[in-house]
Amino acid sequence: MAEVLFYHLTESRLEEALPELLERSLARGWRVVVQTASEERRDALDAHLWTYKDDSFLPHGTDVGGSGALQPILLTIEPEARANDPQVRFMVEGAVPSTLEGYERGVYLFDGHDEEQLASARARWKVEKAAGHAVTYWQQTEDRRWAKKA
Template identity: 55%
Template sequence: MTDVLFYHLQRQPLEAVLPTLVEKSLERGWRAVIEVPAQERLAALDDHLWTYSDAAFLPHGTDRDPDAAEQPVVLTTGAGNPNGAAIRFLVDGAGVPDDAAAYERLVVLFNGNDEEALARARDEWRKTKVAGHAATYWQQDENGRWQKKA
């Protein structure tokens, strides 16, 4: 059974949250895939992951790179697991993949200040539960710490 974590972003944007979650995944020894629905967003996140911190960067590539299979983190707009990742991050409305069971963990990050994003996340939650995956819902408290809500 795959763990599916839903992160309700309200206090911080994706660009602030995603690098930390990916770093924690790499610390566990997991490879990661980050799926976005559009090439423009992929390009923006690609740039951001190199520059998000003066003290760190996330080694990564895109699914267009010839060495994508060797990268610890791969950004993609499509299905598939180009680097044999254990965790898949789904952002900007990317849906839970048909091969969800192939991952140890899926992380759905959604903008809690966007009604359309909330509706998509609720739909993905229902699909995840029907498919028999273990789903949890996380929301930030006033101090910025993630709290498990469901």
């Protein structure tokens, strides 16, 4: 069973929070899939991860073009994409995977100011818990740190 984390964004945007979480995953030696709900969001994250810091970037690619197996971080809209043999799957903005079986960790990031994303996260909590995964809920504090709430 996977460890499934729900990250409730209340103080920052996805573009601010995601790179730090991806850096932590790579530091642990994990390969990652980031599943978005739309091609537009996938492409925007693709551009952002190259330039989010002046002195750094995150090595990644998209599932467009066939080089997915080579990518430490693979951006996709496909619910079953696993071309890079990932240990971690991030789901953003309401994206839903076909399964989290075979992953060490699943991570849902959702905007606390978006009612659709909140509803989707609540529904996914029930699904993942019923599937037997160990689920935890993290919420941002005012200083943009993560506090475990459940």
